[in-house]
Amino acid sequence: MTSTGHNRLLTTVDASSLRRDGDVVTFDYTDGLGQEHRGFILRWNDGFHAYRNRCPHWSTPLDEDGPQIFDHGSRALVCQTHGALFEPETGSCISGPCMGQSLKKLRVESAIDETEETIEIYDGGLTLS
Numbered sequence: 001m002t003s004t005g006h007n008r009l010l011t012t013v014d015a016s017s018l019r020r021d022g023d024v025v026t027f028d029y030t031d032g033l034g035q036e037h038r039g040f041i042l043r044w045n046d047g048f049h050a051y052r053n054r055c056p057h058w059s060t061p062l063d064e065d066g067p068q069i070f071d072h073g074s075r076a077l078v079c080q081t082h083g084a085l086f087e088p089e090t091g092s093c094i095s096g097p098c099m100g101q102s103l104k105k106l107r108v109e110s111a112i113d114e115t116e117e118t119i120e121i122y123d124g125g126l127t128l129s
């Protein structure tokens, strides 16, 4: 069965890849309309925050012109193309040419069993913290 909208599972990520604040894992996903996207998930302040990897300024991936998505110095997500900074927990642009706009947030849930923690990422707008 295929679901659409905010309850559609996009991908899963092994939480062991996100042990420290500022760790980022990227992934590819297909939305409910069949369109391909890049996404990423960030560990920050003991929570997980996932976004579509597309800057609201020129619609390029944040890491299009450099490897980093999170900048530890500014404690913010960063677009390497023109240097826009985004608040890690909301995706709101806090500096740069897209002030007032935001990254598209994806919904995060975790599933824990005896041996591992798997993070599930869905279409939608809530986060696990």
Ligand code: FES
Pocket (backbone or CB within 6 Å): 055, 056, 057, 058, 059, 060, 079, 080, 081, 082, 083, 084, 096, 097, 098
């Ligand atoms: S494309 Fe991201 S700041 Fe311009």
